[in-house]
Amino acid sequence: MTAAQRINTTLRRLPTWPIYVVLGLVPFWWLYLGFTGGLGVEPIRELEHRLGELGLQVLIASLLVTPLRRFTGVTLIRFRRALGLMVFYLISLHLLVWAVLDVQIPSQMWADIVKRPYITIGMVGFLLLIPLALTSNTFSIRRMGPKAWQRLHRLVYLSVILGAVHWVMVVKGWQREPLVYLGIVMAVLALRLPAPKRFQLASRGA
């Protein structure tokens, strides 16, 4: 057994539910912090920002599953659905905090969506996640067939780029952190590009 196979055997024994529990509870922990002063003096903005950032981080993690298998043979595919659904959960909450706590005024919300490019972009990124979340179940994969399902789920590539661009655009000036995330997103997506011939041969032999 290779090292990758040994790791995969161990991974197969691990349950996926802790992902739902841990990521599911994090926003409630932050809510608690916000009520007790732990999110600083402007908790709305901080909570909104943290939800968006964690959503992007988990989305990047889910996009690393395929390159990781390709380059190391270690497969985390069993955990990807949980990660993807948690992305949808976190970004939904991000949107909810923006709408209910931050903007507050429904007419203002719609005005922002159509008038402010960074919000338009963020909103499109979120809308793209909806069909993905709805089909993130075994029944949908069976019904659609793996080819069509996979084609649909390529929307995530666009969504993650929009998410990172949304962050770059929301801040004042060119700030380092969102630019670093945009760079990471592009790098992670680049890992999925078809490899040069030489490499394809090597990986087939493994």
Added chain:
Amino acid sequence: MAGRYRSDLKWSDVTPKSAFLNRRQLMAGAGALGLGAIGGPAFAKLNAAPSPYSTDAEPNTFDEITHYNNYYEFGTGKEDPARYADALTVDPWTVKVDGLVDKPGDYSFDDIMKGTSLEERIYRFRCVEAWSMVVPWVGFELADLLNRVGVQSSAKYIAFETAVRPDEMPGISRGYLDWPYREGLRMDEAMHPLTIIATGLYDEPMPKQNGAPLRLIVPWKYGFKSIKSIVRISAVEQQPPTSWNMANAREYGFYSNVNPEVDHPRWSQATERRVGGGFFAKRIETQMFNGYGDEVAALYDGMDLKANY
């Protein structure tokens, strides 16, 4: 700290200064005994006189005012200045006064303070990012200083610069803006009695993250006009370059008067959120000239404020 955001506290709830100074002395004593090095300097009270220009709105707490700052020289995070500004050396401090003035020169902080009488100015403070605070600044009118150094009649603008100390300011090496941070005012704006050089808040010397030892406060303009930690004041003939305008002229104009009718290209300026309201802080309507229209609207008579944002 639960209840920190409640606004139903009364002035009678505030710990009397004498009481907490005593506590500080106790702590300093404890530190000396090797029980902990927590004791800070006991600040002298500035004894600033009240001013009719103050709003009667309830000020934000000292904690809020000192832990939610934009001071990119220390990083772009709102708490970065509170975290890193401690490294800034503010004593000695020298301000270069130059350009079209009768008495140019390098003025020490003490030179500048000589003969000034400090006032408390409780002003609304509106950030271009659509949040706001109420801050009990302590300072003196910029006009006092300008009259002392003798601004010549050919000068039409006042330009300001913030200190650049790469060794003390971790944000400098990261770029963000074209340092030094620069700001400017038209002469009538600079001479307006609402425009102050603030040297303190809550009757104590200016905390470093808020722009120690001296900064500008122009309450009817977006906060970024109120330049911090000033090291240079120049009287000039031409409109001086200003940092955010240099970074993005479409989003930040030279005037940058608070104006609910002129949106920032990326967000609305019609409303603002007062810091300190916790999760359920309601948005409030932003006022023209941040509510100082009676005093300053005449400065802009006949000007198109949409074109001169």
